[in-house]
Amino acid sequence: MQNPILKVEGLKKYYDIKGGPLGIKVGEVKAVDDVSFSVMEGEILGIVGESGCGKSTTGKSILRLVEPTEGKVVFNDKDITNLNNNEMRKLRRDMQIIFQDPYASLNPRHTVEKIIGEPLLVHGMKSAKERIERIRELLEVVGLSPYHAKRYPHQFSGGQRQRIGIARALANNPKLVICDEPVSALDVSIQSQILNLMEKLKDEFNLTYIFIAHDLSVVKHISDRIGVMYLGRMVELTNKDSLYDNPKHPYTQALLSAVPLPDPDLRRDRIILKGDVPSPANPPSGCAFHTRCPYASDICKEVRPEFKSVEDNHFVACHLYG
Amino acid sequence: MSEIVLELKELHTHFFTDNGEIPAANGVSIKVHKGEVVGIVGESGSGKSVTSLSIMQLIPSPPGRIVSGEINFKGENLVRSSEKRMKKLRGNEISMIFQEPMTSLNPLFTIGNQLIEAIRIHQKITKKESRQKAIKMLKLVGIPRADAIVDEYPHQLSGGMRQRVMIAMAMSCDPELLIADEPTTALDVTIQAQILDLMRNLNKKENTAILLITHDLGVVAEICDRVVVMYAGQVVEQGTTREILKNPQHPYSQGLIKSLPKIHEREQKLYSIPGIVPKPKTGGIGCNFAPRCEFAFERCFHEAPELYSLEDNRKSRCFLHDNNEGEVKKHAKSDIES
Numbered sequence: 001m002q003n004p005i006l007k008v009e010g011l012k013k014y015y016d017i018k019g020g021p022l023g024i025k026v027g028e029v030k031a032v033d034d035v036s037f038s039v040m041e042g043e044i045l046g047i048v049g050e051s052g053c054g055k056s057t058t059g060k061s062i063l064r065l066v067e068p069t070e071g072k073v074v075f076n077d078k079d080i081t082n083l084n085n086n087e088m089r090k091l092r093r094d095m096q097i098i099f100q101d102p103y104a105s106l107n108p109r110h111t112v113e114k115i116i117g118e119p120l121l122v123h124g125m126k127s128a129k130e131r132i133e134r135i136r137e138l139l140e141v142v143g144l145s146p147y148h149a150k151r152y153p154h155q156f157s158g159g160q161r162q163r164i165g166i167a168r169a170l171a172n173n174p175k176l177v178i179c180d181e182p183v184s185a186l187d188v189s190i191q192s193q194i195l196n197l198m199e200k201l202k203d204e205f206n207l208t209y210i211f212i213a214h215d216l217s218v219v220k221h222i223s224d225r226i227g228v229m230y231l232g233r234m235v236e237l238t239n240k241d242s243l244y245d246n247p248k249h250p251y252t253q254a255l256l257s258a259v260p261l262p263d264p265d266l267r268r269d270r271i272i273l274k275g276d277v278p279s280p281a282n283p284p285s286g287c288a289f290h291t292r293c294p295y296a297s298d299i300c301k302e303v304r305p306e307f308k309s310v311e312d313n314h315f316v317a318c319h320l321y322g
Numbered sequence: 323m324s325e326i327v328l329e330l331k332e333l334h335t336h337f338f339t340d341n342g343e344i345p346a347a348n349g350v351s352i353k354v355h356k357g358e359v360v361g362i363v364g365e366s367g368s369g370k371s372v373t374s375l376s377i378m379q380l381i382p383s384p385p386g387r388i389v390s391g392e393i394n395f396k397g398e399n400l401v402r403s404s405e406k407r408m409k410k411l412r413g414n415e416i417s418m419i420f421q422e423p424m425t426s427l428n429p430l431f432t433i434g435n436q437l438i439e440a441i442r443i444h445q446k447i448t449k450k451e452s453r454q455k456a457i458k459m460l461k462l463v464g465i466p467r468a469d470a471i472v473d474e475y476p477h478q479l480s481g482g483m484r485q486r487v488m489i490a491m492a493m494s495c496d497p498e499l500l501i502a503d504e505p506t507t508a509l510d511v512t513i514q515a516q517i518l519d520l521m522r523n524l525n526k527k528e529n530t531a532i533l534l535i536t537h538d539l540g541v542v543a544e545i546c547d548r549v550v551v552m553y554a555g556q557v558v559e560q561g562t563t564r565e566i567l568k569n570p571q572h573p574y575s576q577g578l579i580k581s582l583p584k585i586h587e588r589e590q591k592l593y594s595i596p597g598i599v600p601k602p603k604t605g606g607i608g609c610n611f612a613p614r615c616e617f618a619f620e621r622c623f624h625e626a627p628e629l630y631s632l633e634d635n636r637k638s639r640c641f642l643h644d645n646n647e648g649e650v651k652k653h654a655k656s657d658i659e660s
């Protein structure tokens with residue numbers, strides 16, 4: 001598990017804010033602001049953080065579904081940041097993405113067969129017979145039946161639609177799958193079915209996942225390592241047990257303490273943060289968390305803390321660990 | 323126990339659609355005592371919102387209608403109350419907050435205007451005094467820059483801020499009962515913690531009874547005294563929060579709790595309930611949960627179980643609690659324990 005399959009270095013994605021009748025740029029949203037991490041082959045790297053902190057943008061920038069503003073993405077030792085469209089299309093065989101709302105990403109006018117068959121065709125499976133065989137196989141793998149192939153997305157429940165999304169992502173045997181909140185919209189009883197399915201598929205097909213979520217229990221369950229994002233930055237990254245047993249960043253500590261646990265015997269000291277997350281169009285100076293941090297000191301307002309290793313495999317961006 | 327504020331008796335709220343009659347609330351009985359926080363949990367479509375809208379007499383009609391049952395609020399059956407009477411009760415003795423506060427805030431009026439209006443319905447004070455009071459309420463629910471925000475419009479606020487405004491409104495009329503339908507579902511956890519804190523304070527300081535609807539068992543553990551579990555339009559289990567979470571009796575509640583990834587445990591594979599979440603329907607025979615239940619036996623597919631009363635005021639809708647099913651019960655027990 002020691003080879004990085006993916007390296008993200010200094011990734012930035014700023015979206016322009018346009019205003020006025022002429023659509024002139026009036027500012028920028030720093031959706032992802034200098035994020036670096038690697039993903040080891042065969043691991044599940046979780047990314048957590050509250051809405052708007054830049055998780056999806058990070059995922060999409062890796063696949064170059066949005067163009068990074070700055071930084072480098074290295075996949076299998078190959079810098080893919082400057083590949084042209086054609087080369088990128090080929091590469092997307094190996095890198096896939098699954099979205100939160102499978103409904104929005106499945107064409108309502110296409111049958112399941114067409115939806116799953118499409119990526120097969122794009123990547124050169126010309127024979128219809130072969131495709132139908134493969135579609136049947138994929139449906140089975142994700143726990144659906146071959147007769148589902150002729151149906152349309154609206155004829156399925158949320159959980160089943162997510163299974164279709166997964167089947168489509170797996171069609172061409174990818175190596176890395178970016179899972180963007182794949183279970184967030186599902187009911188608890190269905191969520192556990194899909195989580196189990198994803199774990200099974202990972203083992204069966206030697207997949208590597210980046211698993212994006214805002215539910216900390218879900219991320220803890222499925223991940224090997226976890227990165228915590230706040231306002232476009234990664235503030236902590238380590239293996240899951242260190243993160244949950246020994247969170248170092250004040251934001252991680254607050255986030256973990258805020259999760260309501262379904263166990264009346266687990267009473268904890270809650271750190272209630274004040275106020276809202278600031279706007280990424282105008283992030284605070286220095287450490288982006290300083291406006292809400294209970295430990296903030298003068299340096300936090302002025303200097304952005306470096307994201308660095310403070311213990312073995314434990315990265316934190318916070319002046320407390322200077 | 324203290325006096326009962328709200329009591330639903332066999333509430334049936336059905337929808338009459340092109341696809342037939344949907345018993346969204348299919349004989350729901352719930353009690354809420356003074357100062358108590360009762361949670362209704364269940365997956366999507368189980369009838370939680372329909373139950374709460376029925377209490378407020380806000381079921382869209384057509385297609386919906388309260389077909390039978392009683393909703394007694396401090397001794398008054400709301401099913402029989404006039405719209406004029408309901409208008410008086412709503413936002414006065416009974417307040418409601420929703421998942422998306424935007425739907426209950428008027429986008430055309432400032433936060434201050436709406437709060438002031440709510441305050442002046444209940445208190446005979448001048449406009450100026452009520453404005454001061456509005457600012458005080460906003461500060462109380464943790465809104466920064468309250469003296470500026472009071473003149474802003476709902477869309478200028480974040481989701482968490484809007485929910486706080488709703489709570490300020492609810493508090494300003496000092497209701498007997500607060501119905502909160504998924505009030506934190508759209509919010510991030512750190513903001514959710516703030517809102518739950520506010521609701522807990524409202525309950526403790528003003529002794530306001532709260533009926534909290536949620537699908538999150540974590541939220542339930544945080545603030546509820548008692549829990550009602552719904553499945554396909556029916557109550558399947560009820561008991562104290564501790565009993566339900568620690569020692570669930572109904573196979574559905576058991577499955578639901580086992581399906582949750584636990585932050586403090588290292589589980590390899592999650593338990594999962596097979597099948598899909600059903601919609602309430604008429605004409606079904608047998609137990610609604612039977613097709614997904616690992617303990618289901620012959621009888622479950624032919625006959626609908628009643629809500630059996632167990633010790634300590636607990637209830638569970640499952641034949642395993644029928645004393646005549648001794649053999650099956652033993653089976654089920656050993657299955658659970660293994």
Ligand SMILES: Nc1ncnc2c1ncn2[C@@H]1O[C@H](COP(=O)(O)OP(=O)(O)O)[C@@H](O)[C@H]1O
Binds near residue numbers: 015032053055056058
């Ligand atoms: N296409 C876009 N144009 C402008 N701003 C965007 C766009 N997509 C996302 N953003 C902004 O970037 C920030 C990060 O968004 P996102 O990556 O979706 O966060 P997350 O997935 O963590 O919720 C947010 O403030 C969001 O509003």
Ligand SMILES: Nc1ncnc2c1ncn2[C@@H]1O[C@H](COP(=O)(O)OP(=O)(O)O)[C@@H](O)[C@H]1O
Binds near residue numbers: 339346601
């Ligand atoms: N306006 C409506 N028209 C038809 N059916 C409805 C309507 N509102 C709710 N229902 C039905 O009532 C059931 C319960 O809905 P609801 O109470 O909103 O569930 P939840 O537990 O998710 O809040 C749904 O499964 C749906 O079939």
Ligand code: SF4
Binds near residue numbers: 290305
């Ligand atoms: S750097 Fe400072 S403000 Fe930021 S989290 Fe650490 S202590 Fe808090």
Ligand SMILES: [Mg+2]
Binds near residue numbers: 181
């Ligand atoms: Mg996202």
Ligand SMILES: [Mg+2]
Binds near residue numbers: 370371
């Ligand atoms: Mg609802």
